[in-house]
Amino acid sequence: MAWYVTKRLFYAVLILLGVTFITYFLMYLIPADPARQIAGRSATVEVVANIRHQLGLDLPFYQQYLRYLGNLLQGDLGRSYVQRSQVSDLMAARIGPTLQLMAAGIGVELVIGITLGIVAAIKRNSALDRMLMAFSFIGVSSPHFIAAMLALYFFAVKLGWFPLGGYGGIEHLLLPAITLGVLGSGWYSRMVRSSMIDVLHQDFIRTARAKGLTRVRVLLRHVLPNAIIPVIPMIGIDIGIFMSGLVVVESVFGWPGIGQLAWQAIQQVDIPIIVGVTTLSAVAIVVGNLIADIAVLFVDPRIDVKHS
Amino acid sequence: MQKILKGFALAALAAAISGAVQAQDTPKPGGDVIVTYQNDVATLDPAIGYDWQNWSMIKSLFDGLMDYEPGTTNLVPDLAERYEISDDGLTYTFHLRHGVKFHNGREMTAADVKYSLERTVNPKTQSPGAGFFSSIVGFDEASSGATTTLSGISTPDDYTVEITLSAPDATFLHVMALNFASVVPKEAVEKWGPDFGKHPVGTGAFKLKDWALGQHLTFVKNDDYYRQGIPYLDQIDFQIGQDPNVALLRLQRGEVDIAGDGIPPAQFLQFKNDPDFQKLMVVGDQLHTGYVTLNVTMPPLDNLKVRQAINMAINKDRIVRVINGRATPANQPLPPAMPGYDKDYQGYPYDPEKAKALLEEAGFGDGFDTELYVMNTDPQPRIAQAIQQDLSEIGIRAQIKSLAQANVIAAGGEEDQAPMIWSGGMAWIADFPDPSNFWGPILGCEGAVPGGWNWAWYCNEKLDAEADAANAMVKPDQQEARAERWGEIFTTAMDDAPWVPIFNEQRYTVHSARMGGEDALYVDPVHVPVNYDYIWVK
Numbered sequence: 001m002a003w004y005v006t007k008r009l010f011y012a013v014l015i016l017l018g019v020t021f022i023t024y025f026l027m028y029l030i031p032a033d034p035a036r037q038i039a040g041r042s043a044t045v046e047v048v049a050n051i052r053h054q055l056g057l058d059l060p061f062y063q064q065y066l067r068y069l070g071n072l073l074q075g076d077l078g079r080s081y082v083q084r085s086q087v088s089d090l091m092a093a094r095i096g097p098t099l100q101l102m103a104a105g106i107g108v109e110l111v112i113g114i115t116l117g118i119v120a121a122i123k124r125n126s127a128l129d130r131m132l133m134a135f136s137f138i139g140v141s142s143p144h145f146i147a148a149m150l151a152l153y154f155f156a157v158k159l160g161w162f163p164l165g166g167y168g169g170i171e172h173l174l175l176p177a178i179t180l181g182v183l184g185s186g187w188y189s190r191m192v193r194s195s196m197i198d199v200l201h202q203d204f205i206r207t208a209r210a211k212g213l214t215r216v217r218v219l220l221r222h223v224l225p226n227a228i229i230p231v232i233p234m235i236g237i238d239i240g241i242f243m244s245g246l247v248v249v250e251s252v253f254g255w256p257g258i259g260q261l262a263w264q265a266i267q268q269v270d271i272p273i274i275v276g277v278t279t280l281s282a283v284a285i286v287v288g289n290l291i292a293d294i295a296v297l298f299v300d301p302r303i304d305v306k307h308s
Numbered sequence: 309m310q311k312i313l314k315g316f317a318l319a320a321l322a323a324a325i326s327g328a329v330q331a332q333d334t335p336k337p338g339g340d341v342i343v344t345y346q347n348d349v350a351t352l353d354p355a356i357g358y359d360w361q362n363w364s365m366i367k368s369l370f371d372g373l374m375d376y377e378p379g380t381t382n383l384v385p386d387l388a389e390r391y392e393i394s395d396d397g398l399t400y401t402f403h404l405r406h407g408v409k410f411h412n413g414r415e416m417t418a419a420d421v422k423y424s425l426e427r428t429v430n431p432k433t434q435s436p437g438a439g440f441f442s443s444i445v446g447f448d449e450a451s452s453g454a455t456t457t458l459s460g461i462s463t464p465d466d467y468t469v470e471i472t473l474s475a476p477d478a479t480f481l482h483v484m485a486l487n488f489a490s491v492v493p494k495e496a497v498e499k500w501g502p503d504f505g506k507h508p509v510g511t512g513a514f515k516l517k518d519w520a521l522g523q524h525l526t527f528v529k530n531d532d533y534y535r536q537g538i539p540y541l542d543q544i545d546f547q548i549g550q551d552p553n554v555a556l557l558r559l560q561r562g563e564v565d566i567a568g569d570g571i572p573p574a575q576f577l578q579f580k581n582d583p584d585f586q587k588l589m590v591v592g593d594q595l596h597t598g599y600v601t602l603n604v605t606m607p608p609l610d611n612l613k614v615r616q617a618i619n620m621a622i623n624k625d626r627i628v629r630v631i632n633g634r635a636t637p638a639n640q641p642l643p644p645a646m647p648g649y650d651k652d653y654q655g656y657p658y659d660p661e662k663a664k665a666l667l668e669e670a671g672f673g674d675g676f677d678t679e680l681y682v683m684n685t686d687p688q689p690r691i692a693q694a695i696q697q698d699l700s701e702i703g704i705r706a707q708i709k710s711l712a713q714a715n716v717i718a719a720g721g722e723e724d725q726a727p728m729i730w731s732g733g734m735a736w737i738a739d740f741p742d743p744s745n746f747w748g749p750i751l752g753c754e755g756a757v758p759g760g761w762n763w764a765w766y767c768n769e770k771l772d773a774e775a776d777a778a779n780a781m782v783k784p785d786q787q788e789a790r791a792e793r794w795g796e797i798f799t800t801a802m803d804d805a806p807w808v809p810i811f812n813e814q815r816y817t818v819h820s821a822r823m824g825g826e827d828a829l830y831v832d833p834v835h836v837p838v839n840y841d842y843i844w845v846k
Contacts, residue, residue, distance in 0.1 A: 033714065040358055040436025041749070041761060047438055047451060048759075050431045083350045084434075084505055085521075090348075093521035149553075157557055164563070165554050166547070167523055254549040256522040264347050269714070 008293065012286040019282040024065050027271045034081050034271060078272040087276040090261060097167055098257030102242060104173055106235065108181020113188025120189065121196035136186030144183060144245045148252040151179045165254035176253040180245055191234060195227040229300050236292030240285040333824055339845030340543040341565040344550040348522055351505030354490035355428040355435040363487060364835040368527065370490035370510030373402050373421065374481050378842045379828030381741035383481050387416065387491060387511065397476030397782035404467040408534045410493045411515040418463035424491045426450065426458050437488030443477040476780040478790060482740035513539040513841040524548060540844035556818065565820045566838060573687060576632045590817045592831020593645040595738035597638055600695065600808040601729045601763040609727055613670035615805035619656035620663035621702045627694050628811055631687050635811035641746055641798045643812040645833055648743040648794035655802065663702045675703025681719055681726045683733040684710040692730050720763030729763045741833060743794035747775050751801055766806035771797050822846050
């Protein structure tokens with residue numbers, strides 16, 4: 001177990017190194033000149049050169065990257081070119097709301113996804129099943145921007161059930177979380193459905209029914225715990241997919257999270273924030289997957305890491 | 309002989325404003341308002357902030373030696389009570405107000421003024437405004453980092469600042485009214501270091517009470533502000549992260565007082581035609597001109613007749629319709645709100661027939677192929693398409709190069725790269741209301757250098773000499789003559805047709821019905837976008 005975790009941690013570090021390298025390299029290739037951006041349009045050539053030197057942008061790429069890594073290890077993500085604040089401060093101020101929305105959103109995804117998946121599996125090949133699967137298909141393929149705008153328009157503007165965006169109590173959280181949850185639930189419902197159908201065909205289910213257990217008991221005691229296992233690593237992967245949805249949904253709902261920060265930074269070509277948010281997302285995905293993989297060990301005793 | 313301007317200009321102005329306002333309604337102190345923006349407020353450090361969102365916030369938190377009458381482009385002394393200009397136009401003596409206090413309670417003195425200017429010029433500050441102070445003696449040494457002081461600034465006593473210039477500069481008082489010249493207290497700057505922009509301390513009408521990053525900022529009234537009765541508002545809450553469409557919906561419901569981002573282009577017609585909104589919408593001029601540069605060094609655009617033909621080929625009214633009428637067609641580089649704008653100048657008429665004839669005369673009867681560079685965000689490519697269509701009418705086949713902003717700017721800064729550039733989304737909004745700001749960087753020889761902004765590469769030494777002469781006219785009684793002279797410089801340049809001036813963009817602010825104050829305050833040409841100090845709640 002300890003060996004397994006160490007190995008996974010080692011891979012995680014490699015992945016993060018790769019992600020920072022690729023992001024940093026792509027940002028290096030962007031033709032926007034940060035020194036000129038900071039210096040403004042009235043700056044002389046000398047002023048621009050001076051700023052470039054202060055930021056270390058006159059160094060060769062590998063030195064810039066190593067410098068970045070060195071600072072990163074000390075928790076220093078640099079200063080934003082536009083806001084001139086520590087990137088770590090900007091992200092720290094926004095991480096709380098993002099985690100809130102993420103937890104609520106994934107919660108809604110799971111509740112809707114698993115419920116629909118179970119219903120669809122039990123009533124498989126019926127009209128209801130086809131309808132639910134079509135719904136999940138529409139959900140996962142809807143563009144977040146349009147869906148979020150529509151949700152805001154109908155439920156906040158027309159019906160007035162929710163406040164018009166912003167951050168605050170549970171009433172502000174519900175609509176963006178439900179929007180994200182409904183859109184993302186399709187992944188789970190499809191997965192739970194096929195996994196349930198798989199399990200339903202297993203011999204031990206027939207045995208359970210044969211020994212006289214009720215349908216409900218078989219479902220809850222034997223089918224569901226087995227069918228739910230693939231969902232757990234899926235949550236780890238989902239964190240990554242979720243981040244991309246957050247960028248858009250947070251911007252529409254005015255939710256002061258990391259996604260909104262990323263969206264602004266991309267528009268302003270604020271490279272330190274873009275690299276910082278990408279690194280943070282990579283960390284979230286890697287850690288999420290790690291936790292999911294370890295959690296599966298506890299849920300499913302059949303998985304044996306000693307021999308893998 | 310020394311000309312002395314008395315500080316009573318301010319008193320006169322206050323009287324004029326209150327008189328004008330009283331006609332509709334009397335300003336009333338008190339009230340909290342909510343202003344929304346989509347993007348984070350970048351910084352409130354006056355040496356660094358340089359966008360249209362933080363520009364007027366900084367003006368409300370800080371003061372400089374000079375400012376403008378609210379809602380206008382007329383210069384008035386601010387922290388300076390009065391000033392004198394020496395006969396040779398090289399020395400400015402500012403007499404400071406007594407008893408002006410920073411938000412931390414300390415009195416502002418001449419040493420603070422000197423420190424603040426030196427801080428902006430110091431390369432370590434990385435101020436985008438440092439270049440504006442290049443006319444002060446000692447700028448080169450300070451800007452290279454060799455020294456941290458400006459030898460041209462002296463403080464004979466606590467309430468006098470003397471600034472010596474290396475050449476007469478009629479724009480200098482405007483420069484002293486820029487945010488970059490705001491007075492900051494040294495102890496607060498040193499305490500917060502690079503984070504001063506998040507913990508601003510100034511002498512302005514408001515002070516920052518609270519800033520939750522990414523969520524909101526709260527400005528509260530500075531009770532010690534040196535102008536009696538100003539500001540009217542007790543508190544302004546800036547809510548950050550609000551989508552502009554959502555902000556307008558909330559404004560309709562009365563939850564928001566000013567939608568800081570204005571009206572998104574896609575919603576513009578809908579709001580403009582909505583009778584409920586017309587009362588809430590304020591239209592104002594900006595010091596902006598959108599233009600097509602014609603690179604005078606690249607054949608066949610080096611031919612004057614070709615450039616004139618292009619000027620006559622473009623239907624500017626149609627382009628204004630493309631952007632839903634949010635602008636007025638232009639015929640000269642200067643915008644109408646700028647001193648020196650020539651109302652009688654006719655420019656090149658829209659006349660495709662004549663344009664064709666001119667092309668024929670120039671030997672391009674069959675037209676030619678060329679490229680039109682444009683920034684790739686809406687509505688710029690649509691405008692470029694309209695220009696492309698107009699040009700094809702007279703046989704010019706222009707290929708559109710739609711690129712990211714940075715790439716277009718880079719292409720313009722190379723001498724033989726971009727034959728034509730549509731300036732939309734990049735240039736040019738004046739930094740201060742003086743015509744010289746529309747010349748040097750974008751039409752003068754100084755801007756026609758690699759990495760410069762003179763994308764037409766137009767360099768007319770005779771006109772540059774005229775410009776220098778106009779800038780040496782520093783006396784207050786010469787200002788009218790100076791503006792006229794500047795107007796002539798621009799219309800003369802148009803004889804060479806280095807640009808096609810297309811339109812002057814207008815600005816729209818939407819505010820709730822309970823907001824009071826003249827319309828001009830909501831589209832202030834200098835306190836962009838809104839002059840928070842003088843607006844009030846009914």
